[in-house]
Amino acid sequence: MKYLLQVDFPYEGPFKEEFTKSMTGLAQDIATEEGLIWKIWTENETEKEAGGVYVFDNLKDANRYLDKHTKRLESFGFSNIRAKVFEINEPLSSINNITF
């Protein structure tokens, strides 16, 4: 069973290339997370929001990471962090061109 974690929060920048530069080290650290299949990094300069969509190969690691990442974001000064964990419906997703 695969699990999707979606996280977003108010974010004032930097965006785009500067966001990439400032977060490359964190992305390299996240790449080592147990159970993580991938993370998509999201940003919206107009709405002043950022976040991530993650796929984990088990629920325990998804929840463990969410707890760790929420504390990290709060330590960076972010608040109003919105997060949801879902089970992935793999047969329907497969019809829509993505497999795990």
Added chain:
Amino acid sequence: MKYLLQVDFPYEGPFKEEFTKSMTGLAQDIATEEGLIWKIWTENETEKEAGGVYVFDNLKDANRYLDKHTKRLESFGFSNIRAKVFEINEPLSSINNITF
């Protein structure tokens, strides 16, 4: 540039195999959407929520689809539909094991 659309809403079921059966036709229709790269179907029986995470190859189609899908969900009787569109940061996502 790629764009991520995340949608979720209160949902009472069916879940899992019955969800798959009831939504297979809709998934086949969604597979033909202009600009759609993929959709992950999400469900959470405990929280009584469902939704989807989509990647589009352009912003116009992401917004067009969001408008269409919101109206469709409302026509099915769903309400409190929460949706956000983000730009995908491709270099950071690539470090975390997903490319488009």
